[in-house]
Amino acid sequence: xxxxxxxxxxxxxxxxxxxxxxxxxxxxxxxxxxxxxxxxxxxxxxxxxxxxxxxxxxxxxxxxxxxxxxxxxxxxxxxxxxxxxxxxxxxxxxxxxxxxxxxxxxxxxxxxxxxxxxxxxxxxxxxxxxxxxxxxxxxxxxxxxxxxxxxxxxxxxxxxxxxxxxxxxxxxxxxxxxxxxxxxxxxxxxxxxxxxxxxxxxxxxxxxxxxxxxxxxxxxx
Numbered sequence: 001x002x003x004x005x006x007x008x009x010x011x012x013x014x015x016x017x018x019x020x021x022x023x024x025x026x027x028x029x030x031x032x033x034x035x036x037x038x039x040x041x042x043x044x045x046x047x048x049x050x051x052x053x054x055x056x057x058x059x060x061x062x063x064x065x066x067x068x069x070x071x072x073x074x075x076x077x078x079x080x081x082x083x084x085x086x087x088x089x090x091x092x093x094x095x096x097x098x099x100x101x102x103x104x105x106x107x108x109x110x111x112x113x114x115x116x117x118x119x120x121x122x123x124x125x126x127x128x129x130x131x132x133x134x135x136x137x138x139x140x141x142x143x144x145x146x147x148x149x150x151x152x153x154x155x156x157x158x159x160x161x162x163x164x165x166x167x168x169x170x171x172x173x174x175x176x177x178x179x180x181x182x183x184x185x186x187x188x189x190x191x192x193x194x195x196x197x198x199x200x201x202x203x204x205x206x207x208x209x210x211x212x213x214x215x216x217x218x219x220x221x
Contacts, residue, residue: 008026009161009175009176009177009178010022010023010024010161010163010177010178011023011024011177011178011179011180012050012163012173012177012178012179012180012195013180013181014052014073014179014180014181014182014195014204014205015073016073017066017071017072017073018052018062018066018067018071018073019049019050019051019052019053019062019066020049020050020052020171020195020205021047021048021049021050022047022048022049022050022163023045023046023047024048025045025046026045027045028043028044028045029043029044029045029046030042030043031043031044048061049061049062050062050171050197051063051065051066051197052066052071052073052195052196052197052199052204052205053065053066053069053071053199054071054197054198054199054200054214054216055069055071055199059165059197059218059220059221060165060171060197060218060221066199069199071199073204073205074204075202075203075204076202076203078202079099079202079203079208080098080099080101080202080203080208081098081099082097082099082100082185082186083097083098083099083186084096084097084185084186084187085097085098087121087123087124087125088125089125089126090125090126091130091149092125092130092133092134092147092148092149093125093147093148093149094114094123094125094133094137094145094146094147095145095146095147095148095153095155095187096123096144096145097144097185097186097187097188098144099144099185099186099203100142100143100144100185100188100193100203100206101142101144101208101209102141102142102144102169102170102194102206102207102208102209103208103209103212104140104141104142104166104169104194104209106136106139106140106141107136107137107139107140107145110136110139111128111132111133111136113127113128114127114128114132114133114136115136130149133147134147134154138157140192141166141170141172141174141192141193141194142192142193142194142206142207143155143188143189143190143191143192143193143194144188146187146189155187155189155191156189156190156191156192157174157191157192159174159175159191159192160175161174161175161176161177162174162175162177163177165197165218165221166221167218167221168211168216168217168218168221169194169197169198169207169211169216170194170195170196170197170198170207170211171194171195171197172192172194173192173193173194173195174191174192175191175192176190176191179193179195179205182205185206193206194206194207195207196208196210196211197211197216198210198211198214198216199214200213200214200216
């Protein structure tokens with residue numbers, strides 16, 4: 001058995017108009033107080049249900065509110081276009097897909113000379129040294145940003161799997177948590193990405209930054 005089989009990556013499954021199911025243990029465990037007609041107990045793989053409608057009173061866990069607040073897991077027709085643009089500098093090319101951006105602000109806050117609000121083009125790849133640009137891109141949680149140097153693209157990091165419930169924002173996935181049954185955006189990273197938990201994203205299951213517009217708050221986090 002190879003190491004991937006011995007230590008499989010966590011998996012997350014967005015259910016239709018319902019929660020995310022997170023599987024992080026793959027060895028079946030006995031289910032208490034359940035048996036068949038012969039008196040033999042059952043074992044099953046366990047999953048954790050995580051809220052993605054924004055309405056659970058027990059965040060980040062699902063409490064069934066999606067069944068009463070008209071939550072839809074569908075993408076919106078007016079979402080940002082899924083298209084990757086390239087900004088060519090002297091020694092670095094910055095790749096950006098606005099369609100999968102979570103608008104966390106690490107780029108515009110951290111390196112505003114390069115990532116410029118209300119400017120066209122919004123990225124200036126020669127306005128800072130390469131090291132500063134790379135460090136800023138590494139902080140991008142959604143995978144919208146990546147870069148190439150000498151025709152080699154860099155958009156992944158070597159991290160252990162982790163799901164972080166961000167403050168009043170999305171689930172930030174790192175370390176190749178496997179997302180089941182979903183199409184990826186152009187140039188998207190599968191090592192890190194963000195999943196909506198406010199219920200308002202236009203690009204479900206991925207975050208599109210709408211938590212800012214709907215003023216999503218998770219007081220317990």
